[in-house]
Amino acid sequence: MCSTQVESAPKTERLFFALWPSDAVRQALRRHCKALLRHSGGRPVAPENWHITLAFLGTVEATQRACAEQVAAGIHLPPFALRLDHVGHWARPQVLWIGASDTPDTLRSLADRLAQGSRDCGLALDKRPFVNHLTLKRKVDRPPAKLDIKPVDWAVTDFVLVRSRTLPEGVQYTVVNRWPLT
Numbered sequence: 001m002c003s004t005q006v007e008s009a010p011k012t013e014r015l016f017f018a019l020w021p022s023d024a025v026r027q028a029l030r031r032h033c034k035a036l037l038r039h040s041g042g043r044p045v046a047p048e049n050w051h052i053t054l055a056f057l058g059t060v061e062a063t064q065r066a067c068a069e070q071v072a073a074g075i076h077l078p079p080f081a082l083r084l085d086h087v088g089h090w091a092r093p094q095v096l097w098i099g100a101s102d103t104p105d106t107l108r109s110l111a112d113r114l115a116q117g118s119r120d121c122g123l124a125l126d127k128r129p130f131v132n133h134l135t136l137k138r139k140v141d142r143p144p145a146k147l148d149i150k151p152v153d154w155a156v157t158d159f160v161l162v163r164s165r166t167l168p169e170g171v172q173y174t175v176v177n178r179w180p181l182t
């Protein structure tokens with residue numbers, strides 16, 4: 001009898017930490033951004049995919065994921081209020097986004113701690129500083145004429161770890177873990 005053992009490569013996932021809007025916040029965003037979304041061209045991000053990235057981990061092995069999850073579990077920060085009141089356009093990546101013109105200190109701390117902790121787990125994160133933003137559309141080559149919207153108030157009570165998969169029909173995000181802010 002003969003058997004062949006094939007060494008399988010370690011299983012990896014594409015992961016990022018994010019703020020994940022509740023259904024109510026998603027609906028408010030849809031309502032308040034209706035005109036903006038209608039008149040700005042480009043390719044809309046599906047509303048169920050809307051999020052604010054806190055730290056993008058990239059391709060991660062199981063042990064690195066466990067390490068990053070320990071970092072997340074060790075963060076003790078209070079809930080905070082986020083007012084999405086600012087529409088922005090980045091010309092180079094051609095992204096239309098909405099964000100909070102005032103970044104709460106707690107949000108900055110959360111993003112910084114996740115990034116630093118994940119680096120300590122051996123992950124190579126982007127060095128660019130955190131900019132709070134929720135991407136509404138891609139491939140928007142010029143800013144829309146009218147950039148003002150009615151602000152959306154979001155009571156942030158938790159943060160999540162998301163798995164990103166690229167499927168033929170588009171990107172699919174799955175929330176794989178969640179930590180409360182208390």
Ligand code: ATP
Nearest residue numbers: 014016051052053055056126135164165166170171
């Ligand atoms: P696709 O890459 O298929 O167009 P996507 O950009 O939405 O879709 P991901 O590339 O998995 O999906 O990115 C997930 C989130 O992390 C997005 O909000 C994306 O903007 C952000 N992101 C991706 N790469 C980086 C990076 N190097 N630094 C910071 N954030 C990133």
Ligand code: MG
Nearest residue numbers: 056164166171
């Ligand atoms: Mg991407």
